[in-house]
Amino acid sequence: MSENTEHMNLVIVGHVDHGKSTFIGRLLADTDSLPHGKLEQVKATCAANAKPFEYAFLLDALKDEQAQGITIDVARCFFKTKKRRYIIIDAPGHIEFLKNMVTGAARAEAALLLIDAKEGVRENSRRHGFLLSLLGIKQVVVLVNKMDLVNYDEAVFQSIVKEYSDYLAQINVKPITFVPIAAFHGENIIEPSAKMPWYKGNDVLTLIDEFKKEEDKEKQPFRMPVQDIYKFTEKNDDRRIVAGTVETGTISVGDTVVFYPSQKQSKILSIEGFNTPAKKSISSGRATGFTLDTQIYITPGEIMAKASEKAPEIGFEFKANLFWLGKKPMIYDKRYKLKLGSTRQHVYLKKIVSVLDASDLSSNATKTQIDRHDVAECIFQTTKPVAFDKTTDIESTSRFVIVDDYEISGGGIIIEAVQDSKSRIEDYIQNREFSWEKGKISAQTRVARLKQNPKFIVITGQEKIGKQDLAKALEERLFNDGRSVYYLGISNMLMGLGSDRLNKFEDRDVHIRKLGELAHMFTDAGLIVISTITNLDDQEAKILKLLNQPREMLVISIGENPLSDFPADFHLDTTQSMEERLKTVLDILKKKDVLFGEYSI
Ligand code: GTP
Ligand code: MG
Secondary structure (H helix, E strand, C coil), X not given: CCCCCCEEEEEEEECCCCCHHHHHHHHHHHCCCCCCCHHHHHHHHHHHCCCCCCHHHHHHHHHHHHCCCCCCCCEEEEEECCCXXXXXXXXXXXXXXXXXXXXXXXXXXXXXXXXXXXXXXXXXHHHHHHHXXXXXXXXXXEEEECHHHHCCCHHHHHHHHHHHHHHHHHCXXXXXXXXXXXXXXXXXXXXXXXXCCCCCCCCXXXXXXXXXXXXXXXXXXXXXXXXXXXXXXXXXXXXXXXXEECCECEEECCCEEEEECCCEEEEEEEEECCCCCCECXXXXXXXXXXXXXXXCCCCCCCEEEECCCCCCEEEEEEEEEEEECXXXXXXXXXXXXXEECCEEEEEEEEEEEEEEECCCCCEECCCCCXXXXXXXXXEEEEEEEEEECCCCCCCXXXXXXXXXXXXXXXXXXXXXXXXXXXXXXXXXXXXHXXXXXXXXXXXXXXXXXXXXXXXXXXXXXXXXXXXXXXXXHHXXXXXXXXXXXXXXXXXXXXXXXXXXXXXXXXXXHHHHHHHHHHHHHHHHCCCEEEEEEECCCHHHHHHHHHHHCCCEEEEEEECCCCCCCCCCCEEECCCCCHHHHHHHHHHHHHHXXXXXXXXXX
16 A cells, blocks of 8 residues: 555644644544544443543543653654544643654644633734744644633634734744534534634634645755664674664765765765665664764764755854743853753853844844743854754754753744853853963063973873873973973863763863863963873864963874874874883974973973
8 A cells, every 4th residue: 555655743732722633533433543443431420430531532532542651742643534644742731742843753734722702812822833943843723622611702703813813923823724513522623513604714624734744854965873882802803884864855875975064074974774785875864873984973963964965054153042841940151061962061241232022023122131931032152163054944953952050941943043152161161261360470481581481382192102101201201301380180080981971071171171271271380281182083182272371282192092083293103112102202302392491301
């Protein structure tokens, strides 16, 4: 059977008790989508317990069946028409709905928005309408439910149509249409209602089938957030597998790919499956792994794209629409965690452009924080460059989540990249330099007195390769030669990147920053500062260099650094003895004019 293989996700939203679950239950019953005998069974249970029957019970009964073994936090129901298959998502509350929408757990292409005819437009009717537009769901049909409670009166329907259309017009949402229904009684659900002959439009099911598919994800530019890099462990095999889930597009063996933000390039050598034979090409929605034909060092969190297609944006700043759910408000100068694709980054709120109260749409351009349930247009700033897409280009790689204190506290979509953006660090340094009160002794005077050019020496390499031993020996040697030198040993806390990446990443980021600050102070005082960092990566090196400006940093790596291709200034062989290593480093220091005057070393 090659019939309807097309899928569509629908979401149903509306104020509490306006009839979402009832509508879905009725729709499933009327389209024969329920397991045989389910409806009768639930009705019988209700009768036996002298409880009035509710279609919502049907969903609860189904949920128990469908949820076996999987945790779902939104009810998903399935039904199909001759045209296609549907997943209909009943979000239990708008907070959950938003969370799921912004995290991508429940991405919908079209929405049904329910309004109770008797109660009329309520706070959440407005809020949800606004959020649909914010989330970029453009296909919306508004269902005016419980028409039986208002005697199927056209005037009531028309007044709701008027009030709600006016509201939607303000936020640039144009619903496809409004339908008067009585979900409980099945009026206008799968066929025109005899109770409302004045309504000349289509029934809901017909309208659902008329929703258009969003542009196929497969046809969009290729994007795969890199989740992990696995190394083959077999002997003499140094290939790596770049793993992740393809969000959009299609890619084939032989295609040239670029990773963002690092912009490293390579070619797809093979597409590996998990317990499946290798493929020639692969498309959106699949979890997979690639081997590349050259060995490049990339890190989890990068976006893999195709060289021949539109590149993602890269930057330190982006403008976004944010919906804040956190108990604590979002404030300036606080560090939050950004989850965007597979990236985990620190992010700061840089500017609030405007804040909207989603229920009455009052806009406020003077707010200095973003409160719970506010929708804000704002600018975020990261410390490291981040790759993303604008929501109008590719939706899935524009969506992000903000974590505050280990809780998802907000979510949003990126509307544009900020041009000429600066990193948080650069901004900070500009401020620091500006407000740093300098003493009377100039840098040159210090250099002349101390007979050395201050330098921040970073020794890097894999774990347990002798970095600290070298650092301490170097300190001692220089000290005995009369130099002003200091071994800054705080980086012992910088572990390698292990499996528990998230927490270590937090520590690492903070420590790199601390290290850079301290080095800056010591080199400002004229010292030679020596420190060690396991597997220094490009970005960290950049941050340290920036923090240490205007003095220089010298990176010495021992052996190979498998996580980075950061060009160290000098490489030391792993086979060298300590004495040989020391000699090499001292020669470098002399050659680079770090040390001058007379040496005894
Ligand atoms: P939450 O999940 O709590 O947000 O509510 P909901 O929107 O899912 O509403 P639900 O479907 O549970 O319906 C709320 C109440 O309205 C139930 O008692 C339904 O039987 C009733 N109801 C739903 N549709 C109709 C209708 O068309 N006519 C009448 N009279 N009652 C209805
Ligand atoms: Mg419900």
